[in-house]
Amino acid sequence: MTTPATGSVVPAGESPIRVLIAEDEAHLGAILQQFMTARGFRVRMVRDGRSALELLRRELFDVALLDVVMPELDGLEVLRLVREELMPPEVIVITGNGTIETAMAALKLGAYDFLSKPYRMAEIEALVRRAWEKRLLVRCNRHLAARLHREETPSVFLTQYAPLRAVLAMVHQFAASPLPVLVTGEAGTGKRLLARVLHDQGGRPEAPFIRVDCETLTAATAFDELFGAPTGAESTADDSADRAVGALELAAGGTLYLEHVHALPIAAQAALCRILDDGAFVPRRGERRVPLTARLVASTAHDLAAGVAKGTVHEGFLHRVASMRVVLPALRDRPVDVVLLAHHFLAAASRGRGLRLSDEAAATLERHPWPGNVRELQLTMQRAALVAKGAAVQVSDLALAGASTGTGAGTAGAGSTGAGASLDDLERQHIAEALERTGWHQGRAAEQLGISPKTLYRKIREYGFKRPSGRNT
Numbered sequence: 001m002t003t004p005a006t007g008s009v010v011p012a013g014e015s016p017i018r019v020l021i022a023e024d025e026a027h028l029g030a031i032l033q034q035f036m037t038a039r040g041f042r043v044r045m046v047r048d049g050r051s052a053l054e055l056l057r058r059e060l061f062d063v064a065l066l067d068v069v070m071p072e073l074d075g076l077e078v079l080r081l082v083r084e085e086l087m088p089p090e091v092i093v094i095t096g097n098g099t100i101e102t103a104m105a106a107l108k109l110g111a112y113d114f115l116s117k118p119y120r121m122a123e124i125e126a127l128v129r130r131a132w133e134k135r136l137l138v139r140c141n142r143h144l145a146a147r148l149h150r151e152e153t154p155s156v157f158l159t160q161y162a163p164l165r166a167v168l169a170m171v172h173q174f175a176a177s178p179l180p181v182l183v184t185g186e187a188g189t190g191k192r193l194l195a196r197v198l199h200d201q202g203g204r205p206e207a208p209f210i211r212v213d214c215e216t217l218t219a220a221t222a223f224d225e226l227f228g229a230p231t232g233a234e235s236t237a238d239d240s241a242d243r244a245v246g247a248l249e250l251a252a253g254g255t256l257y258l259e260h261v262h263a264l265p266i267a268a269q270a271a272l273c274r275i276l277d278d279g280a281f282v283p284r285r286g287e288r289r290v291p292l293t294a295r296l297v298a299s300t301a302h303d304l305a306a307g308v309a310k311g312t313v314h315e316g317f318l319h320r321v322a323s324m325r326v327v328l329p330a331l332r333d334r335p336v337d338v339v340l341l342a343h344h345f346l347a348a349a350s351r352g353r354g355l356r357l358s359d360e361a362a363a364t365l366e367r368h369p370w371p372g373n374v375r376e377l378q379l380t381m382q383r384a385a386l387v388a389k390g391a392a393v394q395v396s397d398l399a400l401a402g403a404s405t406g407t408g409a410g411t412a413g414a415g416s417t418g419a420g421a422s423l424d425d426l427e428r429q430h431i432a433e434a435l436e437r438t439g440w441h442q443g444r445a446a447e448q449l450g451i452s453p454k455t456l457y458r459k460i461r462e463y464g465f466k467r468p469s470g471r472n473t
Contacts, residue, residue: 016042017132020064020089022052022078024071032065035121041128049073056082057467061089063112063131065124068095068102076105083110084441090131094119155196158344161334168197171326175201180276180296180321182261182304185328188375191299192259194326198297199255207254210247210294214264222268227284248281251294261298261321262307269317272296276320296321331370331377338366338377345378346393349385358392368400372426379426382449386433399426428463431456440467 019041023029026047033045044059046052050072056064064082066075073081079091093106093114106114112131115124157168174181175198183191192211199209217225228246247256258264264272275281276296280289298321307313331338339362346355357365361384370376384397431449438444446456 016040017063017128018042018059018061018089019044019128020052020055020061021045022047022049022064022066022070022075023094024048024067024069032121032124036125036128039125047071049075049078053078053081056089057085062135063128064089064091065128066091066093068093068106076102076109079106079109079111084443090135092124092127092131155193155200157190157193157197158337158341159334160336160340161329164329164334164337167326167328171198172201174324176203177324178295179323180298181324181326182322183297183299183326183328185299185301186330186373187301188373189328189330190374191301191328192257194328195255195257195259195297195299199257199295202255202295204254208251209255209257210251211257211259212247213259214262215260217263217265217268219265219267222265223271223284226268226272227281229284246283248275248292248294249283249290252290253293254295256294256296258296258298258321260300262300262302262304262313266312266314269314273314273316273320331373335366338368338370341374341377342381345381346385349382351385353385354391355385355388356392358394360395361393361398364395364398364400376426379430383426383430383433386430386437399429427459431459431463432465435460435465 017040019036021029021032021036021043023032023045024047029045029047033043036043044055044061046055048071049066052064052066052070053073056078066078068075070078075093075095079093082088082091088110090112091106091110093102093111094117095102095114096117103114112134113127115127157164159165159168171194181198183194185191195211196209199207212225214222224246226246226248228249275292278292280291282289304313304318304322308315308318331341339357342357342362342365346357365377365380372379380398380400381393383399384393388394388397431445434445434448435442438448442456442460443453446453449456451459
């Protein structure tokens with residue numbers, strides 16, 4: 001649906017523009033809600049500032065219409081608090097006695113615009129659409145910048161294990177080849193890091209490295225992710241930025257890394273088969289054929305041959321993506337690397353404190369079976385760096401079998417991790433402690449955890465964390 005005022009397209013199907021109306025005048029709020037709903041928006045309405053803030057923290061909205069004068073919290077205070085959230089909406093402030101001071105205060109706090117009562121419905125609809133278009137642009141820019149961002153330090157795969165060193169020597173030999181590579185191994189063995197090593201040693205380290213997590217894709221979103229969204233369409237993924245350019249184009253001249261490739265929808269697998277055969281593809285936003293200049297690297301912890309038998313993996317895709325194979329060993333098979341990697345992760349996590357491992361802690365690490373592999377060891381050392389009191393990490397600082405931790409997860413909702421903790425348990429507690437330390441300031445918590453705010457937002461939802469009551473920031 002289009003409006004004469006802006007020519008904007010209302011997203012069809014599952015993705016209408018999501019609008020929150022916070023208006024304490026019940027009659028006016030009902031009229032505005034009815035009008036906006038009839039125009040194709042997905043609308044929620046509340047009548048006080050506290051309810052508006054709670055709903056904005058619980059759900060994702062594209063645009064929020066906030067009346068300045070409301071019970072509990074006024075509109076400007078709600079605006080101030082919501083701008084600190086990870087994915088804030090564009091905010092339009094509405095005032096019944098508009099003044100220059102109110103307008104300047106709203107804009108200074110980050111509002112998209114402001115309106116004075118009385119207003120025309122067509123005026124507010126046009127303003128909401130323009131605010132939504134701005135949000136799409138901002139999200140797109142952030143998304144592309146994050147995907148094109150390169151690490152400042154080179155990717156290094158640390159190991160003293162002779163068989164793995166032989167594998168890495170082989171990787172160096174074929175790193176510059178354009179042929180696809182399949183990396184397999186248990187979860188946490190370093191498949192993503194090896195993909196970066198392949199990219200960095202491939203002769204074009206400054207080229208883009210684009211990662212696509214296939215487990216986040218559906219049959220509907222896979223083509224948008226890989227080939228770009230059709231002109232005028234909006235991605236339906238709640239935590240994905242809307243974009244017209246697909247991963248194949250973004251990775252031009254560099255590497256397209258398909259993580260958890262076993263989960264890639266089979267229709268997308270078939271499309272990639274044709275592209276690998278033809279050496280070119282047609283983006284969904286145009287008709288011009290684009291040469292395929294990205295090198296394909298895929299990884300999985302699953303048996304793709306078994307997936308072929310079950311019908312979840314396209315046989316032709318398996319043969320093409322596995323032109324070259326690299327198998328990473330589990331950490332339990334390379335015990336010589338445990339203390340080496342522990343020191344590496346501890347140095348990175350202690351941020352200049354000079355923490356070291358006590359002899360007893362090192363021996364405990366060497367005895368642990370590491371079901372979560374290198375990723376579990378990394379999380380263990382990150383947590384140990386946070387809870388260690390002295391100059392050395394002690395056994396009591398480790399969340400492993402026989403270790404005791406006195407640090408709970410506080411109000412974030414995870415208890416202490418004891419013997420036999422799973423990788424998920426350890427990650428959950430690590431995130432919970434970071435949220436508690438930062439008073440639930442998600443930007444600072446993400447920085448301390450070394451992850452993106454988007455990833456932290458997804459983990460908070462995944463683990464079911466709830467913001468403690470009484471905390472506004």
